[in-house]
Amino acid sequence: MHAVSPVESSPVETPAGAPVRDLRRVHIHPDNWYPLAWSHEVKRGKAHGVRFAGEPIVLVRTESGNVFALEDRCAHRQVPLHGGVVDGEAIRCCYHGWTYDCSGRCIDVPYLGRERLPNGVRAYPCREVEGLIFVFPGKRELAESTPLPPLGSVANRAYKTRRFGREVACHYSFMHENLMDMNHQFLHRRQMGQMRARSLSRRRGDDWVEVDYTFSREAGQQPIGEALVFGQSRQGQKKHKDVMTIRTQYPYQTLQIRTSEGTLVMDLWIVYVPLDAEQRTNRTFGLLSVKRPKLGFLLDAAWPLLIWFTERIFKEDRWIVEREQEAHDAQGADWNHEVFPVINELRDLLRNCGAPPARRVVPIEPEPAAQSCVS
Amino acid sequence: MHAVSPVESSPVETPAGAPVRDLRRVHIHPDNWYPLAWSHEVKRGKAHGVRFAGEPIVLVRTESGNVFALEDRCAHRQVPLHGGVVDGEAIRCCYHGWTYDCSGRCIDVPYLGRERLPNGVRAYPCREVEGLIFVFPGKRELAESTPLPPLGSVANRAYKTRRFGREVACHYSFMHENLMDMNHQFLHRRQMGQMRARSLSRRRGDDWVEVDYTFSREAGQQPIGEALVFGQSRQGQKKHKDVMTIRTQYPYQTLQIRTSEGTLVMDLWIVYVPLDAEQRTNRTFGLLSVKRPKLGFLLDAAWPLLIWFTERIFKEDRWIVEREQEAHDAQGADWNHEVFPVINELRDLLRNCGAPPARRVVPIEPEPAAQSCVS
């Protein structure tokens, strides 16, 4: 890790001679834990179909309440298993009734003897934490040694957390850049008034980059929603002393606001999960934690306003990143001309940490051996 | 023809070394008669546009009531002739009025002299039988010697026949496999209760394969719709003695139910006509004939129920085969892993009887000589 000046003289990102991969075609690295659904979306005794980068995955909550994840394609004729029926701790395909346990093994074909059972389907390591169902879509043998990410302040009772997210029709890299470049306050001029961000310092490591900002108001009044997000409103003050730190810790992103006394007043954890094989769409899962003030009920009263405020901003961000993806599609290449050094560092990071672009859907491989079903 | 045991030890379908054509890319063989519309869809003095495997075809019913079939593309500027005007026994293109007779010959261009008439369009052999309009899309010289298929019991007054059909977004082969594999009763568990099919024997020839089933009820009551379809309900009996025979006689399919005394109580004739050039959609034409009981009016009274029952089942089948096509599209290949021998035989049959995949739309060829218009 090393600190660098927030302004560099040469924002060049293409070293002479070396061809640079088009960032918008870099696939996200599968050897990480990704949330694929909120817990409440997978009801007891039901199956729920999701996707990771074009791979269909079925999340099954058994009658005992456990969740497991399988390839969402019957080994027989590849119809989605999420149309099937949960039977105890297994899932039965809706077409001819082939049945799979949590390890993907085929344990029953109603019209065949037990001795002739065919191979099953791929199982994915799966964990349920804080209302999110995480799946490890990469190399199975790495799942155990790869920790789940820390989820901000969601588990801390001193904070109130909002869960949010939506499908966004763009490559995940646009999302990271959008959040990290606070010079885009102009986009939110109706919500944020005329705020100006100032980057203080940035730091980076092998798989992360972060930047600090302070904000000052150029003109106009502080909207009430902004006051809520940025902690206590301090009337009459032109310059916020709060520091906002935005960090991409591959593949996740966080945004934290601390007061000058060091109190963490806002803590956002967010991740952008590619849906299609081309990775031109993503589903966003966000946990926005706000520190409860001394009088906790004030926050509860203001909560609907905070939701409205963040929804509006999220909607504007979604609109603009989808326009960026459209431009990339029309041009067939990334023409971005970046002048802000931290964004160039972020772009390098996302390129270096991503998967090679050759990754595509592959035929069903039988699992080498049954695994235990305790998740 | 030879009978084989319903259960074989090795369901292998890929002989070592020989690459197998992807069944879902095998085009249907055009040298057969295919129904392209119901008679009532082609009104007197009107033209009706249909498609066979991407080829646009116009069906014209003249003022005298005859039906003929032409390429649905004006020789002049290729606009669809079905937008035109029937003029006596001919069709006039809606754009500049070029006029074609039943043989496809251009017999008038309003602004040219008769001596300068251009070539016409392709005509297709066309026959109207039992409310269906059949066209022979293949080599014209084979039409005469190729018989129309027998249409089940539709012409027999002892049976009442329901005509049905719908567009289904899948390759025709999924339809054949769906109907022939009666192990998919699980799909219809809401309609059929818990029926279990048992295959008795199968037989095959060069261009056909057939299989016999009996059924037994695993649990629950016999739904009333099922009783109607499977002939007289025999209360209290757990095991049906009726035998169901399903046969693909390329390119058609039949399903017949006979009682133990040999009475044919249900007789279904069905065909799946590809619509698009890729043959990923089909239009189904079905004739479902049910033997009238001694008291014929009982069947009439139960008819709406029978319609509802078959609609529901057809809807479930359509849903699942469209999921199969989607899976094939996503994978780009057929990953089916079949364990039921008769389906593997059916798949071989459909591959062997199909057309080579090179077949595509070709430029208009003028007809070598005018044919007679009596259809």
Place this chain on the structure above:
Amino acid sequence: MHAVSPVESSPVETPAGAPVRDLRRVHIHPDNWYPLAWSHEVKRGKAHGVRFAGEPIVLVRTESGNVFALEDRCAHRQVPLHGGVVDGEAIRCCYHGWTYDCSGRCIDVPYLGRERLPNGVRAYPCREVEGLIFVFPGKRELAESTPLPPLGSVANRAYKTRRFGREVACHYSFMHENLMDMNHQFLHRRQMGQMRARSLSRRRGDDWVEVDYTFSREAGQQPIGEALVFGQSRQGQKKHKDVMTIRTQYPYQTLQIRTSEGTLVMDLWIVYVPLDAEQRTNRTFGLLSVKRPKLGFLLDAAWPLLIWFTERIFKEDRWIVEREQEAHDAQGADWNHEVFPVINELRDLLRNCGAPPARRVVPIEPEPAAQSCVS
């Protein structure tokens, strides 16, 4: 220029040995002035996004009322500038606020010093005439020496002009052929009764072709709308003495009707501007001028009827040319079999005057030098 007989013996259009470009893939030549919007669509202080052959272009009307045209892609991250904010005589991108003047130069990046401003975006020569905003999408250095086209009788107070147009999903060449081939009256049989066109003579030059027609009524009464369009109705007369001249003066088209005394009673100017990169859609801009009769108010009274009449005809034409494009798409080639000599000449003209097909969207090139913003 030379006059030729309206009927030739050989309508061959493919000289032996020479491969002919598919006319429907010939791109329109960009070195001309094209209207991209009506003036009223670009409000004061607003930006409006349009397209020319796949190139996104933003039309900006500044606070002083001037209009300028830029590439509709921010130099920073390529989002459309038409989502931005007009600021005096400049446009500010909605995302990070980069600001461009009428020459495309970037004149402000809110978070960078003036000495570090990046390159800007492409500017297009732009002129506003008679309610149309014209842009020159080709080589900038040719704009000055290329005149705007004469716009029929729109500026003449003796005529009343209707402005009309719509998007049409076809290549512009189908539009030219549709208007020039008056043998397509059969398409408008409901509106025009049974009119028969007769071509008198045709003439051509390097970049134009024109043809004269007279009309006679075959049967039925003259519809009142037709009477309006074709000038004064002359009851009882079977044969119109009026002469219609249709001319393609690349890339524009005109249609004029003159009485036998030489009075110009109708004057249409029209152009078809490709929208997408494949040029399979166009936006039509038309100016239809009708000579005011002695009692001018008669025309005003009949005006709604004239609008209805022309709308209906335009709708039928749009329907048929879209069917032509569909046929071309399905066939993958132009199978037209033309027998009318003037249309073959028109086809040659459109091929010869068109751009080479290699033209596609290209990366942003910075403007060599700032230009003056007086349009």
